[in-house]
Amino acid sequence: MEALALERKAEQNRELKERIAQLKKERNAIILAHYYQRDEIQEVADFRGDSFLLAQKAASTDADVIVFCGVHFMGESAKILAPNKTVLIPDERAGCPMADMVNVDGLRALKKQHPNAKVVAYINTSADVKSETDICCTSANAIKVIESVDSDEIIWVPDKNLGDYVSKFTDKKMIIWEGYCNTHDMLTVKDVEEMKAQYPNAQFVVHPECRPEVVKMGDFVGSTTAIIKYCRESDCQEFIVGTEDGTGYQLRLDSPNKKFHFATKYLVCPNMKVNNLKKVVKCLETNGPQIYVPPHVADKARASLERMLQVK
Numbered sequence: 001m002e003a004l005a006l007e008r009k010a011e012q013n014r015e016l017k018e019r020i021a022q023l024k025k026e027r028n029a030i031i032l033a034h035y036y037q038r039d040e041i042q043e044v045a046d047f048r049g050d051s052f053l054l055a056q057k058a059a060s061t062d063a064d065v066i067v068f069c070g071v072h073f074m075g076e077s078a079k080i081l082a083p084n085k086t087v088l089i090p091d092e093r094a095g096c097p098m099a100d101m102v103n104v105d106g107l108r109a110l111k112k113q114h115p116n117a118k119v120v121a122y123i124n125t126s127a128d129v130k131s132e133t134d135i136c137c138t139s140a141n142a143i144k145v146i147e148s149v150d151s152d153e154i155i156w157v158p159d160k161n162l163g164d165y166v167s168k169f170t171d172k173k174m175i176i177w178e179g180y181c182n183t184h185d186m187l188t189v190k191d192v193e194e195m196k197a198q199y200p201n202a203q204f205v206v207h208p209e210c211r212p213e214v215v216k217m218g219d220f221v222g223s224t225t226a227i228i229k230y231c232r233e234s235d236c237q238e239f240i241v242g243t244e245d246g247t248g249y250q251l252r253l254d255s256p257n258k259k260f261h262f263a264t265k266y267l268v269c270p271n272m273k274v275n276n277l278k279k280v281v282k283c284l285e286t287n288g289p290q291i292y293v294p295p296h297v298a299d300k301a302r303a304s305l306e307r308m309l310q311v312k
């Protein structure tokens with residue numbers, strides 16, 4: 001019975017993929033997929049990447065339509081950088097709890113308290129928050145971005161764990177917001193210790209959105225893209241992975257002979273996983289849901305994103 005069900009699912013996926021390929025041609029569309037998406041979504045994507053890479057792709061594509069398989073703030077970033085494109089998100093309920101932990105009123109109040117500080121916002125924020133920001137960053141370029149800012153005082157939103165990590169690489173005063181990523185923040189020292197005992201030859205690679213005491217245990221600390229690159233180029237054959245489990249798709253693709261163990265079975269972002277092939281087909285057929293960012297918000301937010309893209 002199970003074999004039959006799997007066969008039927010594979011056949012259904014094949015049909016959906018064919019339909020997606022056809023619709024992409026008809027609509028002059030591209031599919032951008034974040035590394036945390038389901039495997040079958042990453043398979044049909046024109047580009048896979050982290051927030052930063054996908055934002056760059058959105059800004060540079062010739063396509064008329066961008067289907068953004070990620071969460072809402074990523075679709076907003078694409079729309080901000082490519083205002084003349086139609087940006088679709090397969091399921092508009094795909095939010096980001098961390099992005100929701102900071103709001104414009106709270107940020108404005110903090111800016112009043114620290115009038116000399118510059119705001120650096122993690123890209124995992126809403127368009128409204130980006131519009132109140134001096135410059136955006138990702139986990140890949142956060143340290144460079146902070147060093148590029150002409151102020152000794154930084155208001156950092158919204159991820160306290162990444163903020164703590166970045167603060168160790170700068171002499172600037174960091175005023176850190178109290179947000180966090182629900183998924184990465186679940187990983188505990190105990191989880192990692194148990195995995196290290198089970199796989200003594202494995203290296204532990206970890207995302208800086210994890211708790212500081214967990215990050216401290218890492219053999220390598222970096223963004224999703226940096227983790228993928230490190231595992232691909234490393235001589236080590238076995239890894240304990242401390243980031244969202246969708247990353248496994250690219251890790252296995254790059255290094256089919258290496259072993260990857262996720263540090264806990266709870267490293268799954270439910271919001272990233274709401275997208276599926278049926279929803280991708282439907283959004284291409286119906287031209288919705290579309291991402292909309294009011295022009296006055298988009299203009300201010302665009303400036304903070306473009307400043308980030310200029311940091312080398």
